[in-house]
Amino acid sequence: MRFLSSATLNAYRQETFHTLPANRIRTLEEAVNLSISAVLSFSGPFKG
Amino acid sequence: MILPSLWTAVAGDRPVADQHDDPGHITWGWKDQLLGKKVWYYARILCRRNTIISLRLLPCFYALSPNYGDPEQDYLDQYQNGTLTLESKLVYEALLREGPLDTISLRKAARLSSPESTSRFNRALDTLQMELKILPVGVAQAGAWRYAFIYDLVHRHFPELIEQSRPISENQARYEILVNYFESIGAASFSEIQRIFRWGKSELQGALQQLVRDNHLLPEVELQNQKEPVYALNKLLETREKEAF
Numbered sequence: 001m002r003f004l005s006s007a008t009l010n011a012y013r014q015e016t017f018h019t020l021p022a023n024r025i026r027t028l029e030e031a032v033n034l035s036i037s038a039v040l041s042f043s044g045p046f047k048g
Numbered sequence: 049m050i051l052p053s054l055w056t057a058v059a060g061d062r063p064v065a066d067q068h069d070d071p072g073h074i075t076w077g078w079k080d081q082l083l084g085k086k087v088w089y090y091a092r093i094l095c096r097r098n099t100i101i102s103l104r105l106l107p108c109f110y111a112l113s114p115n116y117g118d119p120e121q122d123y124l125d126q127y128q129n130g131t132l133t134l135e136s137k138l139v140y141e142a143l144l145r146e147g148p149l150d151t152i153s154l155r156k157a158a159r160l161s162s163p164e165s166t167s168r169f170n171r172a173l174d175t176l177q178m179e180l181k182i183l184p185v186g187v188a189q190a191g192a193w194r195y196a197f198i199y200d201l202v203h204r205h206f207p208e209l210i211e212q213s214r215p216i217s218e219n220q221a222r223y224e225i226l227v228n229y230f231e232s233i234g235a236a237s238f239s240e241i242q243r244i245f246r247w248g249k250s251e252l253q254g255a256l257q258q259l260v261r262d263n264h265l266l267p268e269v270e271l272q273n274q275k276e277p278v279y280a281l282n283k284l285l286e287t288r289e290k291e292a293f
Contacts, residue, residue, distance in 0.1 A: 004235055004280050006272040012234040012284055013050070018057035025057040028078045035088045040052050040100040 051244070052232050054079075054100060083197075084185035086206070091184060092177040094244055105228055106206070108221035110213040112247075113180040117210050119203040120144065123181065135160060135172035140181060140201070148200040150188035173199070222247060222255040227264060235271060235280035 014020050018034065025031050034040070055064055059072025079090060089106050093099040101109060114131065116122050123140050126132035132140075135158070142157035143149060151173075155161045160169040176182040184197040185205055203210060216224075225245070230236070242252055256279055259265040269280040 001277065002266055002269045002280075002285055004269050004271050004278065004285060008284060009234050009271065009280075012281075013052075016232050016234070017052040017061075019061045021060070024060065025054070028081070031054060031058070031075070031078055032082075032087055034052075034054070034057060035100050035102050040054055 050233060051094070080187050083187060084205070089183065092174050093180075096174050096178065105225060107209060107212040107216055108224045110180050110209050111216040111221040112218055115180060115203070115210075117214065119201065119210075133168075133172060133175070135165070135168045136175050139169070139172045140176060143182060143199060143201050148185060148198050150190045150198045151196040152190045154199055218251070219254065219258075222251060223258055226255055226259055230259070230265060230279070230281050234284055235269065235278040237274070237276040237278045239276060
C-alpha cells in the first residue's frame with residue numbers, strides 16, 4: 001500500500017484552496033477564475 | 049469531507065465570521081452580483097449546500113440529473129413515478145407558468161404561503177435546485193428582510209444546456225467531475241466521495257477504476273491518521289517519492 005502524509009496533502013490543498021495569505025483571492029475576477037475548473041462550496045468547508 | 053470554498057479562499061481557513069464588517073463577507077456581495085450573469089452556476093447542489101460550479105462542468109452535472117430533455121414533461125413523469133413531491137411540482141409549475149419569481153411571490157403562486165408549508169416549500173426549493181431544475185438568478189427587495197432570491201427554471205435560464213449535455217454519457221460526466229474534484233482536493237476515500245456526490249456504488253466504482261486505469265489516481269493509498277484508504281492523485285505520490293530521493 002502506498003502512503004500519503006497529511007503534510008503533503010495539506011500543502012497541496014493550501015495551494016488549490018487558496019488558503020495561504022500569499023495566494024488568497026482578492027478580487028471578483030480572481031474568484032471567477034478560481035471557479036473556471038472547480039467545484040466550489042460557497043461558504044466554509046463543509047462536512048458531507 | 050472537504051471542498052474548496054470561496055470563503056476560505058478569500059478570508060483564510062477560519063469559520064464564517066458573525067461580524068457584519070468582516071472583510072471576508074465581500075464574497076456574499078460577489079455571489080449576489082453574479083446571480084443571473086452566467087459567469088458560474090450557483091445553487092444548492094451538493095449535500096443541499098450552496099455550491100458554485102464552473103459553466104464548463106455544468107453540462108456534466110446536468111447529464112447526471114433526472115432531466116431528460118423535455119422539461120415540460122420530465123417533471124410530470126417524475127411526479128407520477130413518485131420521485132417528485134407535490135410541493136416540488138407546485139413550485140416548478142408556478143415558475144413554468146409565471147416566469148422568474150422572488151421567493152415570496154413564488155410561495156404565493158405555488159399556493160404554499162401558509163406557515164405550515166414553510167419547511168415543505170423550502171425543501172421543494174432545495175430538491176429542485178439539487179435536481180438542476182431551478183436556480184437563483186437574482187435578488188429582489190422583498191419580504192421582511194427586503195432580500196429574497198429570484199428563481200427561474202434552469203432550462204429557461206440556460207436554454208443551451210440540454211443540447212450541451214445530450215452527448216455526454218453518465219460515465220463521462222462522472223469521470224469529468226471526478227477529475228476536477230481530485231484536482232482540487234488531492235485525495236479522498238470512497239465513502240467521502242459517495243457522501244458528496246450521492247452516486248450509486250457501482251457507478252462510482254466504475255468511474256474511479258477508469259481514473260486509476262488512466263493514471264490519474266492511485267487506489268488503496270494509506271493516508272496518515274485515517275483508517276479508510278484513499279484514492280489519491282498520482283502526481284501527489286510521485287512528487288513525494290522524488291522528494292524522498
